[in-house]
Amino acid sequence: MQKVLYLGYVWPEPNSSAAGSRTMEFLRLFRQQNWQVMYASAASLSEHRADLAALDIEEKVIAINCDSFDHLLQNYQPDLVVFDRFFTEEQFGWRVAQYCSQALRVLDTCDLHSLREARQQLLKLSMPVHAKEAERHQVGAVTADAVALYKCMTASDLAQREIAAIYRCDLSLMISSFEVDLLRQYFSVPAYLLCDTNLMLVPVQRQLTSYEQRQHFLSIGNFRHAPNWDAVLWLKHAIWPRIRQQLPQAELHVYGAYPPPKAMALHQPQQGFYMKGWADNAQEVMAQAKVCLAPLRFGAGIKGKLADAMATGTPSVTTQIGVEGMQGDLAWGGLVADDRETFADAAVRLYQDQNLWQLSQQQGQAILQKYFDRELNTQSFLQALLLAREQQAQRRQQNFTGMMLRHHLHKSTQYMSQWITLKNQKN
Template structure:
C-alpha cells in the first residue's frame, strides 16, 4: 500500500515541533510505501526523508499537474499536514483517487490559537466560532480521520463543535521510553537559561519578547550574572531587538541539534501567552533532564495528574521566583527533572500510542465505504455549493495560463 504526505513545508524535526510530529506519524506507517510532496523547493531536508526510504516530490499549487502526479501514484492513503493543505488539494485527490482514505493532521487547532491571540491583544472573551474555525472544522468534516495532538482540543472538538468521536483520534508526541538516556549532565554541569522556538510561529516570538521585557529584568535583580540564550530558526532583522548582551540576553539563532543544546542548560523557559497543541520545547526539556518552567499554555495537554513541582503561571514575578529557585537549589532542580521524566513515561510512550494509531487507520481503511456512507456532514460538504476552494483554485489555474 502507498501513503502520500502533502506538506505545507518540508518536515524539519530539529527546527519545529510540527516537523517532529510529522516524523512520528510517518513512523507509524511502516507497512506503507511512503511518499512526500510539498509546494516548497526541494531542500536538504528531503535528503533526511529519502534516507528513510521516503520519496520526495515538488508539486505546484493550483495546477493540473498535481492531478496527473497523484493519479500516477494512486495512493491508498493521503495525509494533509494542516487544514489549508486540505483546502488546496483535497478536491483534486477526491477527483483522481476517490477511494483513497484521507487524514488531516491539524498539528494544533489553528482556530484555538487564533482565538487566544485575539483575546490576548484585545482583552475580549475567547471566541471559538471565528473565521478560521469555519474553515478548519469544514476540513475536519471533509476528511475521513483527523489526528489531534492535544486532549484539550479533542474535548473542544467533541463538546463545542460536536465532531463525531470516530472522526478524530488523539495522537500526542511519542518517545521511546526505553531509549531515555540514563546519565545526563547534572545540576553542576549545566549553566544559564534557554528558550527555543521557530520564529515563524507567532506564539514563540511573543513569548521571547515577553521574557525579555517582563521576566528577565526581575530575574537579573536576584541573579545578576545569569544569562538567557534564545534559540530559534528563521530569525530576521526584527528579532535582533532581543539581543541585549549587557542584560545577559543572547540571540543564538538556529539550533542544529536541539537535544544536545538543551543538555548544556540548567533551565528551559517556555512562557507562552497564547498558542495551542502540545509543545515540543517542553517535551525536549524533559527528555534532556533540563528543569522546565512553563506557562499554563505551554503545559496544556502536556501534564495530567502528576505533581509538576510548581504551579504554572503567566505572572512575571511568579515565573522569576521559579527560575531563581530552580537555578539556585539543586534539590528543587532535581525535583523538576524527575517530574518531567514521570510525565514522559506516563503519557508519551510510543509503545502505547503508535500501535493504537495503526489500529485506527487500519479500521478506517477496512470500513472506509461504510464510514463515508454514514458520514452525513462529509457528504454535505462535498456538494458543489460548498466547494469554493475548488473553483477558486481552478480560476487561479486558468488565470495563470
C-alpha cells in the same frame, strides 16, 4: 494499505520545529510498515529539510491550481492521503476526492490553528493600545476557559475553515486532549473523526546531566511561530529584568530557527540576554541548561521544546498553555505561572533550589513514561488508522455534515482553481 501520499504544507524540518519532528515520525512509521511513501509539497525547498531519500521516500514538488496534480493522483493511486494542516486539505482535498475517492483521507492538524488564533486575539485585546512596546508586554498569559474560547472561535473565519476540513476528512490527528474535548463538546465533532496521538520524536537520554554540571537559563523555539516570538518579547520586556534583579550574574540563552534581524537586535550581553539563533542540536544545548523558560502567552497543541526539556532532564517554567495536553494527571516537571512576577520568581526558585530542581526532573521523566511512550503511541495510532480504513464506507455514510461541507466548499474551490488554471494557461 500499500501506498501513502503525504501532502506537506512545508518540507519537514525536524531540527527546526516540533511539527517537523512529528511529521518525520509518521513518515518513518509508514515506511516501517513497508508502505510505499511519496512526499509532495508546493512549498519551496528549504535549507534544513530532512533527507527523505534516506528513508526511500520519493519527493515531488507540486503546484497549486494546476492539473498536473490530477495526473499525479491518477498515476500513483494512493490508499492513504495525509494532509499536513487544513490549508493543504482546502487546496488539494477536492482533487483527491475526485480522482482517488477510495483513498483514506487523514488530516494532521499539528495543533488547532483556530484555537491559537483565538488566544492570540484575546492577548491583543488585553494589551494597552497606545502604550510603548515594553508596556504592552507587561500583561500575562491568556487564561480563558473553554466557554470563552468557543465564543471567540465561533466568530472566526479560520475556525470555520479548519473545523470544516476536520469534518471533510475520514480521520483527523490531534495532539492535545484539550483540543479533542473542545471539538467534541463544543463543536459536536464525532469521536470517530478524531485520533488523539502524542506520536513525536522524544529522544530520552539515559544519562542525565546533573544540577551541578549545568548553568544558565535557556529558551528555544522557531521564530517563525508567532507564540515563540511573543514569548521572547515577554521575556525581554517583563520577565528577564525581574530575574536579573534577583540573580545579577544570570544568563539567558535564546535559541531558535530563522531568527529575523529584529530578534537578533535584542542581543544584550550586558543584561545577560544572549540571542543565539539556530542550534545545530537542540537536545544538546537543552541538556547543558539548568532551567528552560517557555513563557507562552498564547498557543495550542503540545510543545516540542517542553518535551525535549523533559527528555534531557531539564526542568522548565511555563504557563498553563504550555502544559496543556502534556501532563494529564501528573505533576509538572517544573513550575507553572501565568503572570510576569510569579513566572520570574518561579524561575529563580527553580534555578536555586537543588531539591526542587531534582524533584522536577523526576516528574518530567514520569510524564514522558506515561504519556509519550513511543511504542504505545505507535500501536494506538496504527490501530486507529486501520480501523478508520476498515470502517471507511460506514463512517462516510454517517458523516453527512462532512459530505455536505465537501460538496459545497469543494465545488467552489474546484471551480475557482479550474478558473485560475485556465487563466494561467492563457497567460
